Each structure stands twice: as C-alpha cells, then as structure tokens.
Amino acid sequence: MAALSEFRVLRPASAVDAVRLRGEHPASRFIAGGTDLVPNLRRGLVSTDIVIDLGNVGEMREVQRSGDTLRLGAGVTLATLAADPTVRASLPALAQAALCVAGPTHRTAATLGGNLCLETRCQYFNQSESWRQGNNYCMKLAGDTCRVAPKSSRCYAAFSGDVAPALLALGAEVELLGPQGIRRLPLAELYVDDGMRWLALGADELLFAVTVPLVAGRVSGYEKLRMRGAIDFPLAGVAAALTRDGEAIGELRIACTGVSSRPEFVGGLDALAGQPLDAAAFATIERQIKRTIQPMETTTVSVPYRRRATPVLAKRLVGRLWDEAKRR
Amino acid sequence: MKTLLTLSVNGRPREDAVAGNALLIDYLRDTLGLTGTKQGCDGGECGACTVLVDGEPRLACCTLAHSVAERSIETIEGLSHEGNLSRLQRAFHEHLGSQCGFCTPGMVMAAEALLRRNPQPSRDEIREALAGNLCRCTGYVKIIESVEAAACGSEVPA
Ligand SMILES: Cc1cc2nc3c(=O)[nH]c(=O)nc-3n(C[C@H](O)[C@H](O)[C@H](O)COP(=O)(O)OP(=O)(O)OC[C@H]3O[C@@H](n4cnc5c(N)ncnc54)[C@H](O)[C@@H]3O)c2cc1C
Ligand code: SF4
Ligand code: FES
Ligand code: FES
Numbered sequence: 001m002a003a004l005s006e007f008r009v010l011r012p013a014s015a016v017d018a019v020r021l022r023g024e025h026p027a028s029r030f031i032a033g034g035t036d037l038v039p040n041l042r043r044g045l046v047s048t049d050i051v052i053d054l055g056n057v058g059e060m061r062e063v064q065r066s067g068d069t070l071r072l073g074a075g076v077t078l079a080t081l082a083a084d085p086t087v088r089a090s091l092p093a094l095a096q097a098a099l100c101v102a103g104p105t106h107r108t109a110a111t112l113g114g115n116l117c118l119e120t121r122c123q124y125f126n127q128s129e130s131w132r133q134g135n136n137y138c139m140k141l142a143g144d145t146c147r148v149a150p151k152s153s154r155c156y157a158a159f160s161g162d163v164a165p166a167l168l169a170l171g172a173e174v175e176l177l178g179p180q181g182i183r184r185l186p187l188a189e190l191y192v193d194d195g196m197r198w199l200a201l202g203a204d205e206l207l208f209a210v211t212v213p214l215v216a217g218r219v220s221g222y223e224k225l226r227m228r229g230a231i232d233f234p235l236a237g238v239a240a241a242l243t244r245d246g247e248a249i250g251e252l253r254i255a256c257t258g259v260s261s262r263p264e265f266v267g268g269l270d271a272l273a274g275q276p277l278d279a280a281a282f283a284t285i286e287r288q289i290k291r292t293i294q295p296m297e298t299t300t301v302s303v304p305y306r307r308r309a310t311p312v313l314a315k316r317l318v319g320r321l322w323d324e325a326k327r328r
Numbered sequence: 329m330k331t332l333l334t335l336s337v338n339g340r341p342r343e344d345a346v347a348g349n350a351l352l353i354d355y356l357r358d359t360l361g362l363t364g365t366k367q368g369c370d371g372g373e374c375g376a377c378t379v380l381v382d383g384e385p386r387l388a389c390c391t392l393a394h395s396v397a398e399r400s401i402e403t404i405e406g407l408s409h410e411g412n413l414s415r416l417q418r419a420f421h422e423h424l425g426s427q428c429g430f431c432t433p434g435m436v437m438a439a440e441a442l443l444r445r446n447p448q449p450s451r452d453e454i455r456e457a458l459a460g461n462l463c464r465c466t467g468y469v470k471i472i473e474s475v476e477a478a479a480c481g482s483e484v485p486a
Contacts (some may be wrong), residue, residue: 004349008329009394031392037388039371051348079384103373104458105438108384109391128370213359230459231373249348 004041011053015060015177018052023179023204025050030206032075033109036100044129060113060208063087068214074113075206078163079104081112084209091212093220093239097120097166100224103231107176113207116164116174116187120195120261121233122148122298129152139152140196148297156261156296157195164263165239166172166222168255170212176201177208183213197204198261208244217250218243219325223313225258225306232259235301236310238289240317244325246275252318259293259310265294271287277322285318286311335399338406346393353377353388356403361484364404364433366463375461378434379403385441387460404433407440416440416478426476427465435461439475448479 022028024277028050031037040046040181054060060075071085081087081233101107101115124138124147137143148156163199164187164213172187192200201207220241226232239255243250251273252264259288268288273282295306330345334395346355356362356379364390368376374392376387376449379400409412413421416436426432442457449457453467454475463471 002453004329004351006347006349008331008348009392011394011397031395033390034392035372035387035390038392042371051392053392055395103375103459105378105385105387106390108381109386181439233464258391281334 005044005047007020007049007051009051009053011056013056013058013325015057015206017066018054018057019177019179019204019206021052022206025052026203028052030054031078032111032114033106034114035106040119043127045125046242050126052296054111056115065214070212070214072112072210072212074111074116074209076112078107078110078112078115081163082107086214090214091170091229093166093169093215093218093222093241094163095214096222097162097224097237097239100162100222100237102235106231112210116167116190116210117199117201117207118159118161118296120198121160122154122155122157122195123300124148124298125157145230155195156248156294156298157198158260158298159191159198159257159294160233160258160288161263162222162224162234164239165257166220167210167212168251168263168265169239169241170220171215171241172210172212172254174207175209175211176205178202178205182208188265193260193262195261207270211314215241215243217325217328219318219321219328221321221324224315225309225313235299235307236293236295236313238310238313239319240314240321241319242318242325244322244328245274247276249277252285254285254289254314254318256289256293256310256314259295259306264292277318282315282318288313331394333397335397335401338403339400348392348394350393351389352379352386352393352396352401354445355393356401360407362403362405366433368430368434372429373462374434375438376431376460377433377460378384378437380437381440383440383441385442402437402440404436404485408438414440416443416458419478420471420474423470423474423477425466425471431461431463431465435463435471439478443475444481449475451476454479474475 029048060073062073064071078098088095139146146152221238224234225236241253257263289311333346366376368374372390379388
C-alpha cells in the first residue's frame with residue numbers, strides 16, 4: 001500500500017472558520033467522517049495539500065426541531081440520525097436509508113454531509129492505482145476515454161449515496177455556508193448530472209445543514225438493492241413518501257439513487273393524486289422511473305437488471321407504504 | 329510535516345509528533361508498536377482495524393490520527409489486564425471464534441463496543457453489530473457463539 005500523499009490537517013472550531021480556510025487554500029478538501037475521502041486518498045483518486053477537518057465544529061452536529069421542521073447539522077453521524085426518535089417516528093425513510101449505509105463501524109463516523117457529498121462511483125474508477133494504470137485510466141482521472149461509454153464526452157460515474165433519495169422524497173432543503181453567509185436551496189439543486197462535477201457547491205462553500213419538513217399523515221420508506229446485506233453501496237435505491245386519502249393517493253413522491261450521476265427525483269407522479277393505487281398507477285410509477293433513471297456499466301451488475309429492478313423496488317415499497325398508511 | 333498530537337491510548341495520556349497524513353492505524357502500529365490492530369484491506373472494507381474512540385467502534389484505517397486529538401482510544405491490547413484475557417477474549421478462545429486470527433482484534437473490539445452498550449444482545453443484534461467485520465476462516469457461526477457466550481454469563485474457563 002503506497003503511503004498517502006503529504007498533506008496538513010487544519011481543525012477549525014467553527015463553520016465560518018472552515019469556510020474561510022477553504023477559501024484561502026483552493027486545493028484543500030473538507031473531511032468529516034473520512035469514510036469516503038480516506039479510502040479515495042489511499043487509492044490516489046483524490047489529492048490535496050490541506051485537509052480541513054470538520055470534526056471540531058460542534059454547531060454542525062446539532063439536531064433541532066422547530067415547529068414542523070427538523071434541522072439536521074451536516075456533521076450529525078448516520079448512527080445518530082438512524083437512532084434519533086423524531087427521525088424514526090416521523091421520517092422513517094431517512095432512518096432506514098441511514099441504517100443502510102456501509103456497516104455499523106462506518107456509521108459511527110460517517111456524517112450526513114459526507115453522505116450527501118459522496119464522490120460518484122464507477123467500477124473503472126474505484127480501483128487501485130496499479131489497476132487503473134493497467135487499464136490506461138479513464139476520463140474521470142488521468143485518462144481521456146470513458147470505459148463505460150467510449151464515445152461519450154461526459155463521465156457517467158454513479159451517485160451512490162443512500163440518504164439523498166430519502167431526503168429528496170421527503171422534500172428537504174440544504175443550507176450552504178459561503179463567505180457571504182448562508183444560502184438555501186432545494187436538495188435537488190445541489191446536484192448536477194455529471195459524474196465528474198456532481199455537486200453545485202461553490203469552491204468555498206460548505207454544506208452546513210439540512211432541513212426536512214415534518215408532514216402529518218405522511219408515511220415513507222427506503223428500499224435498497226445490493227449484493228450483501230451490509231458494507232455494500234446501492235446498485236439501485238428507491239425512497240418514497242406517501243399520504244393517503246381513504247382509497248385515493250394524496251401525494252406520492254419517489255426518488256432514486258445509484259442509477260445516474262445524481263440522485264433523481266421522479267417527476268410526473270402528480271397526476272396520481274386523487275387516484276386509487278391500482279394497476280394503472282403502478283404502470284405510471286414504472287414508466288416514470290424508467291424515464292428518469294440511466295443506469296450505466298458503472299458496476300459489475302448488469303445494466304438491464306438494474307433497469308428492471310429499480311421500478312420493482314419502488315412498486316414493492318409503495319405497496320408496503322400504502323398498507324401502512326391505511327393502518328394509521 | 330509533523331505536529332503534536334495529544335490523546336489517550338488504552339488509558340494512558342500520550343503526546344507524539346505525528347505527520348498530518350498519518351492514519352490512526354499507522355500511528356498505533358508504527359509509532360506506538362501496537363500491532364494488534366490489523367490492516368486487512370486498502371480502506372474501509374473489512375473491519376480488521378476496528379478500535380474504540382470514546383467507546384464507539386471506528387475504523388482506524390479510515391481515520392486520520394489528528395482527527396482523534398484529545399479523544400480516548402482503546403485497542404485490543406487494552407482489553408487484557410495484567411496478562412489475563414478479558415471475558416470476551418477468553419470466550420473467543422474457548423468457543424473457537426478465532427482461527428487464523430487476523431480478523432479477531434477487529435471482531436473483539438466491535439463486540440466489546442456492543443456488549444458495553446447492550447450487555448445481553450440477541451443473536452440478530454450481534455450479527456448486526458459485526459456486519460462490518462469480515463472473516464475468511466470461521467464462517468461467522470463460532471464468532472457469534474463466542475460473543476453470546478461472553479454475554480450470557482456462562483462461566484468461561486480461564
Ligand atoms: C466499504 C464501504 C462501504 C460503503 N457503503 C456505503 C453505502 O452502502 N452507502 C453509502 O451511501 N455510502 C457508503 N459508503 C461511503 C461512506 O461511508 C458514506 O457515504 C459516508 O456517509 C460518508 O460520510 P463521511 O462523513 O465519512 O464523509 P467524508 O469521507 O468525510 O467526506 C466525503 C466527501 O464529502 C465532502 N464533505 C464532507 N462533509 C462536507 C460538508 N459538510 N460540506 C461539503 N463537503 C463535505 C468531503 O470533502 C469528501 O469529498 C461506504 C464506504 C466504504 C468504505
Ligand atoms: S463513467 Fe467513464 S469516465 Fe466516468 S469513471 Fe466510469 S469509466 Fe471513468
Ligand atoms: S483495514 Fe480493512 S477496514 Fe480498515
Ligand atoms: S479467523 Fe481468519 S479471518 Fe477470521
């Protein structure tokens with residue numbers, strides 16, 4: 001194992017200081033739990049001369065409820081998130097997604113912010129230096145051709161975080177802290193459909209917090225396709241949030257992960273409001289998901305399988321939530 | 329560039345000059361000579377490097393040494409007292425939870441964290457707590473039985 005490249009570690013005590021340091025050192029990287037960044041540094045997938053450790057920023061580890069909104073600091077660990085009583089009771093999709101990430105020894109360190117900013121993944125990229133060299137590298141790093149789509153001018157590396165689809169389905173917003181202060185945007189606008197530049201985060205911006213509305217009567221959940229029951233990134237993941245008016249759908253929101261370069265909110269489901277959850281509704285769900293997702297050969301598992309399995313996950317999940325909503 | 333790192337390892341306060349790019353596992357193994365903590369993969373995949381940071385299980389191979397400044401670290405070497413294995417270590421020994429032994433320090437530390445938090449875990453809770461730890465030898469059954477034996481209070485012979 002090659003030694004890590006040389007870098008210094010800075011440990012600011014406030015988010016404002018972290019942003020200032022990031023601005024002063026353009027080649028720096030933030031580190032939170034380190035469970036994504038450190039393996040990537042070790043494989044030479046990212047390089048940096050200064051690592052800004054967010055671990056001392058206490059204000060980013062707070063969970064606060066005010067009225068109908070839950071505000072989660074970006075530094076909250078996934079273990080804390082999955083165990084939080086409000087998250088478990090009111091935002092089960094978020095609790096389930098957090099619990100699906102990696103293994104328990106990762107989740108004690110892994111943070112919400114790190115999960116949302118996770119580096120995109122591809123079977124040709126997440127490899128050792130010697131492996132990538134043997135394959136003449138690829139466009140995402142040090143090469144000029146995409147191995148997945150050789151004629152393509154873009155990279156299709158997959159966004160593979162589990163938490164983002166849950167937050168998209170739940171209608172979350174993010175707070176970004178920059179030198180000018182905080183700006184808020186819907187979580188969907190944090191992402192770009194490009195495996196090499198998947199975040200619309202300014203060079204000197206920090207993901208500071210996430211706010212999630214608490215909607216009465218809404219049920220939600222997360223389903224994940226993976227090879228093993230733990231320590232495995234999603235081959236596909238689907239989150240859904242549902243309200244039910246008697247025998248009709250109130251609102252249905254679905255989002256996917258692992259099947260394009262950004263987490264995808266599935267549009268075109270508004271027309272289902274007021275309709276029963278019947279075969280036609282399931283057909284609409286399947287069609288809209290297939291229109292939205294674009295799985296590519298970024299994993300060893302076949303593209304047609306992931307394409308077919310994603311709507312299946314969604315339909316199973318929606319069916320389960322439908323019954324759950326009735327018992328409420 | 330090395331800077332001073334202050335922390336506690338197995339109950340002892342320490343102050344060492346440590347490079348910014350040093351991982352916690354490198355610091356433990358190379359600076360302190362605590363080679364019980366194992367490196368089983370190239371980062372985050374296997375759990376062999378599991379140590380406790382303020383009582384919580386953490387992967388020492390994914391953690392920068394400077395990120396745990398001022399924290400309390402426990403490694404497998406800290407579990408035995410005056411040369412006697414801890415109850416959990418003895419259970420692994422008696423119930424054949426260890427074969428080649430490479431995964432064992434990580435398994436024991438992850439199980440130790442579980443038993444402190446939940447002294448009477450169910451079989452599923454044990455499996456869940458060890459889900460991030462891979463073993464190529466035992467097939468896991470003996471490992472789970474070892475943790476159960478340590479938990480259920482059945483006398484583990486010294
Ligand atoms: C074996 C293994 C299995 C895994 N399985 C999964 C899985 O199943 N699902 C999954 O989602 N993930 C998985 N992961 C990836 C990772 O563990 C998680 O995504 C984790 O939540 C990352 O959070 P972190 O705090 O450790 O991030 P870090 O590694 O600290 O950071 C990740 C990235 O986000 C940036 N960043 C961190 N915080 C901020 C912030 N506040 N503002 C701006 N940028 C920030 C960092 O600069 C870095 O680029 C796995 C990792 C490993 C090693
Ligand atoms: S999608 Fe293409 S360019 Fe992107 S990481 Fe994979 S092989 Fe490389
Ligand atoms: S050495 Fe494999 S997870 Fe740390
Ligand atoms: S005992 Fe050999 S790897 Fe577990």
